[in-house]
Amino acid sequence: MTLANLLQARIAQDGPMSVADYMTECLLHPTLGYYTTRDPLGPQGDFITAPEISQMFGELIGLSLAQCWIDQGRPGRFTLAELGPGRGTLMADILRATQGVDGFHAAADIVLLEASPTLRTIQAKTLDAYAPRWITSVTDLPDSPLLLVANEFFDALPIRQFIRDDSDWRERLIGMKDESLAFGLGPRSPQIALKNRLEDTQDGDLVELCPSAIPIITVIAGRIATHGGAGLILDYGDWHSLGDTFQALHAHKPIDPLSSPGQADLTAHVDFEPLASAARAAGCAHSRLTPQGVFLERLGITARAQALAKPLSGSKLEALIAAHRRLTHPEEMGNLFKVLGLYPSYAALPPGLES
Numbered sequence: 001m002t003l004a005n006l007l008q009a010r011i012a013q014d015g016p017m018s019v020a021d022y023m024t025e026c027l028l029h030p031t032l033g034y035y036t037t038r039d040p041l042g043p044q045g046d047f048i049t050a051p052e053i054s055q056m057f058g059e060l061i062g063l064s065l066a067q068c069w070i071d072q073g074r075p076g077r078f079t080l081a082e083l084g085p086g087r088g089t090l091m092a093d094i095l096r097a098t099q100g101v102d103g104f105h106a107a108a109d110i111v112l113l114e115a116s117p118t119l120r121t122i123q124a125k126t127l128d129a130y131a132p133r134w135i136t137s138v139t140d141l142p143d144s145p146l147l148l149v150a151n152e153f154f155d156a157l158p159i160r161q162f163i164r165d166d167s168d169w170r171e172r173l174i175g176m177k178d179e180s181l182a183f184g185l186g187p188r189s190p191q192i193a194l195k196n197r198l199e200d201t202q203d204g205d206l207v208e209l210c211p212s213a214i215p216i217i218t219v220i221a222g223r224i225a226t227h228g229g230a231g232l233i234l235d236y237g238d239w240h241s242l243g244d245t246f247q248a249l250h251a252h253k254p255i256d257p258l259s260s261p262g263q264a265d266l267t268a269h270v271d272f273e274p275l276a277s278a279a280r281a282a283g284c285a286h287s288r289l290t291p292q293g294v295f296l297e298r299l300g301i302t303a304r305a306q307a308l309a310k311p312l313s314g315s316k317l318e319a320l321i322a323a324h325r326r327l328t329h330p331e332e333m334g335n336l337f338k339v340l341g342l343y344p345s346y347a348a349l350p351p352g353l354e355s
Contacts (some may be wrong), residue, residue, distance in 0.1 A: 002261075003261040020160045024158050046266055047249050057090070058097065059094075060304065061090070064299060071347060071348045081149075086119065110131070130291050141219065146228075148230070150232070160209045161207075161210070164204060217278045218279075228339065235338065236337050283342050283345070290352070296328050305320060305324045339353065
């Protein structure tokens, strides 16, 4: 039995499903889900993330977070957390870069939020020397100062899609056509969550909502506002959702999101505006949304690249130059990926960002 068969049977019984329900099943089905059955990262996987491109990415994030810890008085115990840690590469680079920061490691309680059993096993090996522990929900984060990073986490959360129809909306649903999965539309209905979007959309425009993102960011922001710390949210997206960004990747190439349920990575661009609004509502300050390339340049990635380049030549030097370009150049990840910083209203911004 394939996941496609299961989804078709569910639709036959219950009717069309939302894009959010489809994403949840495809990514997290206990035995057939994409994340629960494989390591999706790297050249042999379906996509590659910034930490896998170069150690420079994690090193600079680690130093930015360590500076926040120093600026806030070096609390004697704090949570160092990552959401969706992949192979543990980013956290390993953060910890290696901060090992010279006096007292930082001794005070850190390393916590990872990961849904994939496969990736948890890999993370345990990568971070064995640091004794991390795992949680299944952000509500399990300790009531303590929190330094948190989420790189390409929010893009994988399930979205709902709505198409404007006069002053109402029709939800984009997934049903069956000619014995295959196909997109369709639900009935017209008002959507309270989209009331403000009637001002900046026209008939036929598509808007995406990510309902599960708001409770997550609310908990994170509440911890930071109450106990101190900082959060760095890095992902592709922009300030305001408009248009269809639902996509699938398989073997590093885009494919039809409905063609291979459970066999491809499904994501959507992050709408940072509601994340920032939820953080403010929880009493937390946030930075201006900053392109990843600008953020990394402010933290000194070029100087770090030059230092790493000194002993290199040939293909290794070319690979370093290519990695620097991929992370920072506007035509690569530099502009597509953005950074949102969270911090207490009484504290300094995380380095690399501005208010």
